Amino acid sequence: MKNRIQTILVALVIATVSFAFTNIEDGTVEVKVEKSSVTWKGYKVTGSHKGKIALKEGTLTFNEGKLTGGEFVIDMTSIENTDMEGEYKTKLEGHLKSEDFFGVEEYPTALLTFKKVTSTGKNSYEVVGDLTIKEITKPVTFELSVYGNKATANVKIDRTKFDVRYGSTSFFDDLQDKAIYDEFDLITDLEF
Template sequence: MKRLLLPIAACALLLASCTDAPDAEKADATDAKQVEQAAATDASYTVDAAQSTVEWVGTKPTGRHHGTFKIKEGNLMVANGNITGGKFIIDVASIKADDQDAEGNKKLEGHLASADFFDVQKFPNGTFEITSVTPASGTANVGDTSKIVATHTITGNLTLKDVTKSISFPAAVTMTDNQVNADANFNIDRTQWNMNYGSDKSLGDKFIRPEVNLKIHLVATK
């Protein structure tokens, strides 16, 4: 029995290590779109940086890493119960990893902050600026196992490393008179923003998938 169990356990471990990118909508990158000026009558909601989060997940054949970015500041414009525009700044230099011990996390954070990836000395911030918000239906995956109803499709210009691309993704938006919440979970191809390190499949176990998962929770208040 022990001889039988050992190969089974080894196979299970091998399968578990072949980690795919998170199951989420792929936000294809296209040329940046024009940003329309908000009307003077639109209400402005200020992004609450303390309550808002950006989580990231990167994967490779042998596993995955995950962590967070802080949001510096931002605002959402609202008219007649609809988001009409907005922008927020991602503090890329704040990148944290949280899936290893302290030494492992620090080493990974240093590599991600280097010129191989985000090059935070040259590009400490990233931005996302909304160009359109349209009604949507369906489900938006906000975690590995949970889904919520997508109320809108958000399109905007994502700038990382001084490269700006338009992306669209489903989001769940809830709104009261004094607060707007928006949740989204999607994958981007990091090579579209000049982060090519490890993206060659011929690298075998050293291959790092170009897909990066971003999960955004945004809270904005009057």
């Protein structure tokens, strides 16, 4: 019995190591949107809120096993809050989808296109991309890691660059504890 458990453990270790160092085929691969997740986190003077937003589609491009490009379409109509329940959850989601924030009725998608990808280590990359929200395109820079068929990144976004000004002290005085910080995070876990 002990030998059998050891054999199973060795097989699991070998499978894990093999999976982690699997060579990625060259070309463009589709991101499995149903197995990937994007979590948003916004900050205000009195705390923070977080939630999810869905990818509509996405691709990553590889050349000689290295990441060289990517493009993602984000479904802005899917903005969901995950740290509240009931009436407050519904109100916050409605407000984020309204003209005060992302105006999802008029702008149902956002787009991120990789413009430059630089290797910074074995599985790490610095990505410079164009992010389009509300038909306004601005550059963003972030770190992305690739392991096997998974990629992770944390993208910090200044919402005011995309005309999302509600509650911003950059545009409004005397907000006091109603102020919402300009930057929010998108934490991505991708599978391809």
